[in-house]
Amino acid sequence: MAIELLDVVVPFHFRYARSADEFAAIHAQGVNLVLWRREQEPGLGGLVDAFSSDHDIDVKAVLQCGEPEVWMFLSDLPSCGARDMLAADIDFLVRRFGAITGAAAACVHLETVQTDACRLFHVDAAALRMLVTYSGFGTQWVTNDNVRRNELTAKGRSFEAANRAIVPRPAQIRSARPWWVMLQKGESYPGNAGNGVVHRSPPLEQAGGRRLRLCIDEVKR
């Protein structure tokens, strides 16, 4: 008897993208996270690490996705190879974000983060958000089967106590690495209420006190 080979599709709510071309997977029903686990060449990543440790950065603007003018966006930062790398990457990602969301413009924020104010596991209200940590520890997230959604929000508890209630298996918390691109789907994405990806900033003791993070958001209408 012939054996029929089937493509087994595992209905994971997150997807790994092999390239930026696969971000569109975020639109699939039930998917709430697409991760592009790209690697940076260590020497080049080290340039950005040094740049990050030397400068407090906080630049935020609404950019046109079709022509982001990122050089202008970063023009107050000192001219160097690290700034050029960041500019090229942000230009690429803003264009991608526009292609995925269909939005003409995006709110882009590149900032040095030295707190873990968002260390409570939470869902975002935003529909789609793109995150990259260029230096330091990346955003942490958990799979849907490791979340008790009825425990979300602090409910008067310490963040530590709330996190223990929200995430039953803390050993299975996942962390993005530098340069990985996270495309997150939040609660306000049509049809995704109750399925926003659960995530948080890495705790301060892990973050080493300093990160350089890019956040690309849809512009609120």
Ligand SMILES: [Fe+2]
């Ligand atoms: Fe968040």
